Amino acid sequence: MPVKRPTIADIARRAGVSKVAVSYALNGQAGVSEATRRRIRAIADELGWSPNTAARALSGASAYAVGLVVCRPARILGVEPFFMQLISGFETALSARSYGLTLQVVASLEAEIEVYHRWWAERRVDGVILVDLRVDDPRVPVLEHLGLPAIVIGNPRGAGRMAGVWSDDAAALVEVVDHLVGLGHTRIARVTGLPELLHTRIRDEAFTAACSSAGVSDFRLVAADYTGESSASVTRALLSSAAPPTALVYDNDVMAVAGLGVAQELGLSVPRDVSLVAWDDSPLCRLVHPALTAISRDIPAYGAHAAQRLLAAIGGEPVSDFQDTTPHLVVRGSTAAPSPHPPPPPRPL
Amino acid sequence: MPVKRPTIADIARRAGVSKVAVSYALNGQAGVSEATRRRIRAIADELGWSPNTAARALSGASAYAVGLVVCRPARILGVEPFFMQLISGFETALSARSYGLTLQVVASLEAEIEVYHRWWAERRVDGVILVDLRVDDPRVPVLEHLGLPAIVIGNPRGAGRMAGVWSDDAAALVEVVDHLVGLGHTRIARVTGLPELLHTRIRDEAFTAACSSAGVSDFRLVAADYTGESSASVTRALLSSAAPPTALVYDNDVMAVAGLGVAQELGLSVPRDVSLVAWDDSPLCRLVHPALTAISRDIPAYGAHAAQRLLAAIGGEPVSDFQDTTPHLVVRGSTAAPSPHPPPPPRPL
DNA sequence: TGCCGGAGCTTAACCGGTCAAGTTCTCCTG
DNA sequence: CAGGAGAACTTGACCGGTTAAGCTCCGGCA
Numbered sequence: 167m168p169v170k171r172p173t174i175a176d177i178a179r180r181a182g183v184s185k186v187a188v189s190y191a192l193n194g195q196a197g198v199s200e201a202t203r204r205r206i207r208a209i210a211d212e213l214g215w216s217p218n219t220a221a222r223a224l225s226g227a228s229a230y231a232v233g234l235v236v237c238r239p240a241r242i243l244g245v246e247p248f249f250m251q252l253i254s255g256f257e258t259a260l261s262a263r264s265y266g267l268t269l270q271v272v273a274s275l276e277a278e279i280e281v282y283h284r285w286w287a288e289r290r291v292d293g294v295i296l297v298d299l300r301v302d303d304p305r306v307p308v309l310e311h312l313g314l315p316a317i318v319i320g321n322p323r324g325a326g327r328m329a330g331v332w333s334d335d336a337a338a339l340v341e342v343v344d345h346l347v348g349l350g351h352t353r354i355a356r357v358t359g360l361p362e363l364l365h366t367r368i369r370d371e372a373f374t375a376a377c378s379s380a381g382v383s384d385f386r387l388v389a390a391d392y393t394g395e396s397s398a399s400v401t402r403a404l405l406s407s408a409a410p411p412t413a414l415v416y417d418n419d420v421m422a423v424a425g426l427g428v429a430q431e432l433g434l435s436v437p438r439d440v441s442l443v444a445w446d447d448s449p450l451c452r453l454v455h456p457a458l459t460a461i462s463r464d465i466p467a468y469g470a471h472a473a474q475r476l477l478a479a480i481g482g483e484p485v486s487d488f489q490d491t492t493p494h495l496v497v498r499g500s501t502a503a504p505s506p507h508p509p510p511p512p513r514p515l
Numbered sequence: 516m517p518v519k520r521p522t523i524a525d526i527a528r529r530a531g532v533s534k535v536a537v538s539y540a541l542n543g544q545a546g547v548s549e550a551t552r553r554r555i556r557a558i559a560d561e562l563g564w565s566p567n568t569a570a571r572a573l574s575g576a577s578a579y580a581v582g583l584v585v586c587r588p589a590r591i592l593g594v595e596p597f598f599m600q601l602i603s604g605f606e607t608a609l610s611a612r613s614y615g616l617t618l619q620v621v622a623s624l625e626a627e628i629e630v631y632h633r634w635w636a637e638r639r640v641d642g643v644i645l646v647d648l649r650v651d652d653p654r655v656p657v658l659e660h661l662g663l664p665a666i667v668i669g670n671p672r673g674a675g676r677m678a679g680v681w682s683d684d685a686a687a688l689v690e691v692v693d694h695l696v697g698l699g700h701t702r703i704a705r706v707t708g709l710p711e712l713l714h715t716r717i718r719d720e721a722f723t724a725a726c727s728s729a730g731v732s733d734f735r736l737v738a739a740d741y742t743g744e745s746s747a748s749v750t751r752a753l754l755s756s757a758a759p760p761t762a763l764v765y766d767n768d769v770m771a772v773a774g775l776g777v778a779q780e781l782g783l784s785v786p787r788d789v790s791l792v793a794w795d796d797s798p799l800c801r802l803v804h805p806a807l808t809a810i811s812r813d814i815p816a817y818g819a820h821a822a823q824r825l826l827a828a829i830g831g832e833p834v835s836d837f838q839d840t841t842p843h844l845v846v847r848g849s850t851a852a853p854s855p856h857p858p859p860p861p862r863p864l
Numbered sequence: 865t866g867c868c869g870g871a872g873c874t875t876a877a878c879c880g881g882t883c884a885a886g887t888t889c890t891c892c893t894g
Numbered sequence: 895c896a897g898g899a900g901a902a903c904t905t906g907a908c909c910g911g912t913t914a915a916g917c918t919c920c921g922g923c924a
Contacts, residue, residue: 547901551902572909573911
């Protein structure tokens with residue numbers, strides 16, 4: 167038979183005091199003597215008591231949970247290590263304060279907004295973490311209207327009054343372009359993530375600016391969608407073009423690995439015939455051969471910072487934007503000086 | 516200013532009935548006329564009402580949430596697409612019935628058990644999904660003692676009275692071995708996942724049996740831990756040995772990709788010099804070149820089935836084990852007949 | 865000696881639902 | 895035309911916490 171869950175009434179009975187005395191004792195509030203407090207704490211430990219979150223949420227305001235809605239189709243979601251790393255970062259900050267994380271995967275922005283409405287009405291979460299901010303993001307006004315505390319992962323530009331935890335992607339792209347230019351590359355292409363995402367636009371601008379200021383006039387931006395398939399087809403087109411780029415910069419790790427696969431399939435040697443750079447240095451980048459030069463950042467730390475700030479916001483503290491450490495380039499085997507001889511014509515399929 | 520959340524008292528006031536009439540109307544229970552029910556439903560919609568989960572959980576028994584604890588270090592967790600796919604499968608079944616998913620990442624089995632205790636005492640979840648079942652798993656008796664409904668992902672052998680959703684890994688391994696033997700391979704190695712996991716043991720036994728019955732006497736089992744690093748070092752050792760295997764079967768996609776990287780690094784050509792097979796056919800397997808022959812299963816569906824059964828168990832229905840569709844082999848470019856000439860000696864590093 | 869203040873409690877009410885047990889009122893039946 | 899059944903409600907209590915307000919001492923001070 168299932169065990170009975172202890173309540174503060176059980177503790178009160180055992181200690182010979184009222185429920186309220188127990189509540190005061192266990193919450194560290196004034197109103198009970200030190201001796202009583204210790205006695206009550208001991209009994210609570212002995213019974214293995216934890217506060218019933220439902221009861222707490224009902225009287226107090228707090229559900230002791232924060233929410234994360236992820237709106238990418240399952241096929242994209244699975245492959246990219248980014249989310250799981252981010253989530254495990256959240257956890258370290260949340261579990262330290264006994265907050266739970268409620269996760270929901272949805273298929274569209276409308277569905278995501280509906281989830282926020284529901285969570286708010288259900289009092290299921292005390293706040294949410296917003297990812298994949300878009301240009302003119304419709305979620306921002308909704309959350310502000312509901313008064314649901316929120317933290318944005320990414321550049322807070324366009325996040326309304328909500329605070330953001332972000333990193334200086336522009337500086338990282340300058341480092342990438344400088345690295346490539348330093349090796350002698352003059353034709354560089356960037357394979358981007360979903361164009362509607364704000365950080366894609368920001369990186370596009372930064373890449374353009376970095377190329378201009380480094381004197382690279384022959385650069386290209388090509389849109390993909392974070393999937394290996396999209397990257398493969400885009401990469402195939404780029405490398406088969408008349409004057410193919412000598413270096414490719416991808417917006418995530420998965421696309422970079424796919425790009426490497428395509429290059430090998432076309433009979434090109436990396437890095438001799440083409441150099442590749444990945445954004446987000448996951449273990450994936452070290453798995454393949456040659457290992458990928460990549461932009462590295464500490465994603466779990468990033469997540470932990472965001473969660474900490476969200477908890478502060480929930481606690482009513484004023485929270486401002488936080489710029490996390492700037493991503494830096496890790497050079498590996500996939501970048502080198504471009505070969506002086508043009509690569510062989512791509513092998514027909 | 517934040518909007519006010521509507522409650523059934525608000526609805527009752529508007530409709531000129533009691534709170535209880537509203538509760539009956541909205542829950543589809545007898546006790547109100549059809550006309551009243553419609554009127555109440557309309558008002559509830561207009562106000563954008565959703566039940567306060569805390570209040571519900573407090574009176575009824577249900578928290579309308581299920582829990583998932585994942586106990587793998589963040590570095591492993593991130594790379595493997597498996598979990599995210601499984602989770603998105605859960606979601607489809609859970610969100611259809613307005614259940615939430617509470618996720619927690621922990622570092623050890625003890626911590627995981629503590630989480631179950633806390634969740635139970637806090638009434639945070641109605642049931643849990645158990646992954647990565649181990650030999651003599653200590654979590655099983657704990658959950659049975661607490662009376663927390665649970666479903667096991669994986670072979671229910673050793674899951675006590677709990678039901679499991681599983682697939683016939685043994686049959687899949689027979690298919691793999693037959694495929695390789697059919698191509699002419701006679702020296703086959705299996706690079707396994709964490710040895711303490713029950714499904715690793717089950718697959719080990721199945722692989723051994725499959726080799727024996729296919730007449731392969733020169734087979735090996737080598738333990739790794741799902742990470743690319745472990746796979747790389749194990750693969751390097753295997754391929755550099757005196758009589759290297761001509762085919763390698765990996766226990767996940769990440770290890771197979773790492774194995775491919777090592778083979779290329781050693782100057783071996785896949786599939787000419789060595790054939791590779793991955794377990795779990797993620798997009799990763801299609802990204803690399805050559806694309807990996809892999810054992811494929813529908814992970815989201817797997818997750819959805821598990822969640823459905825958990826909801827049934829929470830509802831008090833008897834739930835029995837469910838054998839999902841058997842994983843099948845998808846043949847791609849990484850397997851072929853072994854070359855008649857021995858591969859060149861591995862290139863020194 | 866009387867009064868005030870505070871420490872250390874208790875009592876009562878509330879959060880927003882659910883459920884058991886009434887209470888009407890109507891309608892059917894013998 | 896009384897009596898019983900059932901439909902359509904309401905009242906009251908409860909889940910397990912929190913918070914505000916009240917009550918008792920006891921000690922200190924005028």
